[in-house]
Amino acid sequence: xxxxxIVPAYNACKTIGQTLKALAQQDYAEAFxxxxxxxxxxxxxxxVIHSFANARYVHQPHAGPAAxxxxxxxxxxxxxxxFTDADCIPHKDWLSQLMGGFVAGDVxxxxxxxxxxxxxxxxxxxxxxxxxxxxQHLLPDFPKVFGSYNVCIQRHVFEHVxxxxxxxxxxxxxxxDLSYKIIESGWRIYFERNALVDHFHPTQIGIYLKEQFRHGxxxxxxxxxxxxxxxxxxxxxxxxxxxxxxxxxxxxxxxLSASGVVSFKAVVYFLVVPLLxxxxxxxxxxxxxxxxxxxxxxxxxxxxxxxxxxxxxxxxLFLGKKISNKL
Numbered sequence: 001x002x003x004x005x006i007v008p009a010y011n012a013c014k015t016i017g018q019t020l021k022a023l024a025q026q027d028y029a030e031a032f033x034x035x036x037x038x039x040x041x042x043x044x045x046x047x048v049i050h051s052f053a054n055a056r057y058v059h060q061p062h063a064g065p066a067a068x069x070x071x072x073x074x075x076x077x078x079x080x081x082x083f084t085d086a087d088c089i090p091h092k093d094w095l096s097q098l099m100g101g102f103v104a105g106d107v108x109x110x111x112x113x114x115x116x117x118x119x120x121x122x123x124x125x126x127x128x129x130x131x132x133x134x135x136q137h138l139l140p141d142f143p144k145v146f147g148s149y150n151v152c153i154q155r156h157v158f159e160h161v162x163x164x165x166x167x168x169x170x171x172x173x174x175x176x177d178l179s180y181k182i183i184e185s186g187w188r189i190y191f192e193r194n195a196l197v198d199h200f201h202p203t204q205i206g207i208y209l210k211e212q213f214r215h216g217x218x219x220x221x222x223x224x225x226x227x228x229x230x231x232x233x234x235x236x237x238x239x240x241x242x243x244x245x246x247x248x249x250x251x252x253x254x255x256l257s258a259s260g261v262v263s264f265k266a267v268v269y270f271l272v273v274p275l276l277x278x279x280x281x282x283x284x285x286x287x288x289x290x291x292x293x294x295x296x297x298x299x300x301x302x303x304x305x306x307x308x309x310x311x312x313x314x315x316x317l318f319l320g321k322k323i324s325n326k327l
Contacts, residue, residue, distance in 0.1 A: 003032040003095060003152070004076030005084065008068035012086035013044040015200055019086055020052040028095035035075060036086075037068040045086075066164035066174040069148065073155070073163060082152040088197040089117060090150075097195035098152040108157040108187035109179075111146035112195025123208060124201035126287065126296040133286040134235050135193070142188050144233045148175035150197045153182075161185055172218035176233070180226040205299070209306040216310025220318050239282060240307075246275050247308035276301045 005023060009016050016036070023034050034055045038046055040062030049057045060071050065085075073081050082098060084090055091097075094112065101110030113135050116128040139145075148164070161181040168174035179189065202208040223230050232238060253267035280297030287293050 002030050002078055003028070003080045003082055003099065004072075004078035005032060005034045005082045005095070006069055006072035006076065007034070007036045007084055007086055008039055008065040008072070009036055009041065009045050009049070009086035010039040010062065010065070010068075011041045011043045011045060013041070013048050016045055016086040017048045017051070018089050019084065020049065020055050022089045022092075022094075023084075024052065024054050025092055026090070026095045027092050028099065032082075032095065033077060035072040037072045039063060039065065039068040064166065064169040064174075065148070065171050066168050067166045070163045070166065073158060076155070079155050080152055081155050081158055083148050083150075084197055085149045085199075087200040088149050089115075089199075091115070091196045091198070094150075094195055094197060095152075097192050098150075101152075101190045101192035101195070102154075103190070104188070106186070106188050107190045108154045108182055109146060109189040110152045110192050110195070111143070111189060112150035112192055112197065114150070115196045115198035117198045117200050118203060121201075121203045122292070122295060123205060123299070124203050126283075126292060126299065127201045127208070128199070129286045129292075130296070130300075135191075138237060139191055139234050141191050143191050143235070144183055144189070144229070145176055145179040145235050146189055148178075149199065150195060151175075157182060157185075157187055167221065168218060170214060170218075172214050173222045176222055177225060180222075180229060180233075184226070205302075208299075209302060212303045212306040213310035213313075216307035216312075217314040217317075219307075219311055220314030224318065242278075243275075243304035244308050244311060246271070246278075247304045248312070250275060251305070251308075275304065279304070 007019060036049050036055050036057055038049065038057065038059045040060065046057065049055055058071065058075060060068060069083060082095060098110045098112060114128060114131050116124065118124045164174045165177050168177065232241065250271045253262060253271050256262045257264040257267050276297065279300040280293060283293045283297040283300060287296055
């Protein structure tokens, strides 16, 4: 068998049915298997999966998506491992496009891009438009990073680098880590822009910012493991790096103003407002009108603080672990 499609699922009963229906309708000419790893769901995920005769159901205690993907890979029969998520709907030619990307001997991975299922929600639409902007304008044909929601990896390469790191308990950086391990081992990633999966992008601001805090927190471990990508990996670039010290200066300024050391107005005029305008400026090429631009600029402004707080927390936890190991 050429391809095994692996889908981790955790409390995904609302969307996994659409994922499996789309996989059943693939136009890929060869036979392929579908393995869905139920990561200890407490809803009706298992019942939905069992209703699809073409999907192999595997259960594990809740251990996170990295562990679920590794579990699926260990059971797979294919020499190619294709991964998507339980909240993604692959296009009909998804597998065909991915498999067509293995055009050179050193291409070990073919990644694809995102579509959107819930464009009626403003937050979801703006998240999607930013991802699309980064994919179109920042990532080259041979990028340094891929997302586990839409990727196919040669099995021997996946096994050679040890698969996904289960140190990432949540969806937070395990795909970045695997990308860097593959690149560092001498293989290349090819970006097939026509391999698409539609995604249910986040619709709730609080949940989105919480996710961004987690991304910031786990990025500390990524940088510690792969220091060469501190300056960016193509998807993450200098803007993302700039936001961290800028946000910290804003927070420090607010603290100093509360202590009476500096004027609160000065902090707002010289730090906070410029950061907000900076984010709105970057939102403009991504979106269609002023309403969307101002909304997404403000959301990126909030996201900068959420990521920075997560990153700062990650540094403290990382240093604490290092200190405790020395005692």
